[in-house]
Amino acid sequence: MRTPFIAGNWKMNVTDKEALAFVDAVKDRVPSNEEVESAVCAQALSLKGMTEKAKETDLRIGAQNMHEEDHGAFTGEISAPTLTSIGIDLVIIGHSERREMFNDTDERVNRKLHAALAHGMTPIVCIGEKLEEREASRADEVVRKQLEQALQGVEAEQVKGCVFAYEPVWAIGTGKSSNPEEAGEMARTIRAYIRxxxxxxxxxxxxxxxxxxxxxxxxxxxxxxxxIDGALVGGASIKVDSFLSLLEAAQ
Ligand SMILES: O=C[C@H](O)COP(=O)(O)O
Structure with a gap:
């Protein structure tokens, strides 16, 4: 039996002050990890303060991205060793916005995944088709290829610790959610591939x-x-009441 895992992805929509106030407001109200695991992934600047506030609670704090190298001349980037040094062990990898706008190719996603696993982090690996790919009946093929490339060189034991977020690109931030049957079918396709x-x-x-x-x-x-073992939620994870309602629904 897999514990549901609800993670918020705030993207670039929450200031540091708002992020800290959010943790204060929810930290004693999130369900226990045995019932539902909960996390919020915030902008890098807020992670340290949030982690300190969330210490000894069941709310996990995660990063939205990281670089694949441990160190080097990569101005503006953030590394796995820096994240883990402040207690962050959860990271979103290959979100479609990063694939689309920040050159997160399948190969980079694979390298980031290896870096996260090497540093003992839990990766949330995002995969999902675009609208034109679904309309051309290519959704399964696209998602399988993303999985295959993301997981190159990853061992079975490591796969067990990965979280996969199926996010059809056309459903992100549009209010047009995938119907639950289609989402469930894709989750089965992903699980069958892993099996x-x-x-x-x-x-x-x-x-x-x-x-x-x-x-x-x-x-x-x-x-x-x-x-379907949980959700990666953007807009509806930002407000305290809405986030707590998501967790309550998952209990
Ligand atoms: O990472 C989260 C997704 O991009 C979904 O965003 P959304 O819930 O605002 O559609």
Whole structure:
């Protein structure tokens, strides 16, 4: 039985002051990790302060991205050793916005995934098709290829600790959520791929989130599917009440 995992991805929408106030407001109200795991992924600047406030609570703080190298001349980037040194062990990798706007190619996603695993971090690996790919009936093929490339050289034991977020690009921030049946079918495609490549126990341990216009009103429909183990939520994770409602619906 996989514990549901609800992660907020605030993108660039929450200031440091707001981020700290959010942690203060939710930290004693999130469910226990045995029931639902909860996390928020914030801008890098806020991570240290948030982590200090969330210490000894069941709210996990994560990064939205990191560089694949441990150090070097990469102005403006943030590394896994820097993140782990302040207690961050959760990171989103390959979000479609980064794939689209910041050159996160499949190859870089793979390198970032290796870096996260090498530093003992939990990666949330984002995969998902664009609208034209779904309309051309290529969604499965696109997602399988993203998975195959992201996981090059990753061992079965490591796959167990990965979280995969299926986020159809056309459903992100648009209010047009994927219907829960289609999202469930894709979660099964992802799990079947992992079973074929890495075996039954990796497939059973891996958690698969759905992301794309998830809200308190629709999250239960996704979580009702036995292959959807949580959600990666953008807009609806920013307000305290909305975030807590998402967690409540997952309990
Ligand atoms: O990472 C989260 C996704 O991009 C979904 O964003 P959204 O819930 O605002 O559609």
């Amino acid at each position: 074929d490549q890495y075996g039954h126990s990796a497939a059973e341990a891996t958690r698969i989130q759905y992301g794309g216009s998830v809200k308190p009103e629709n999250i239960a429909e996704y979580l009702a599917d036995e292959d």
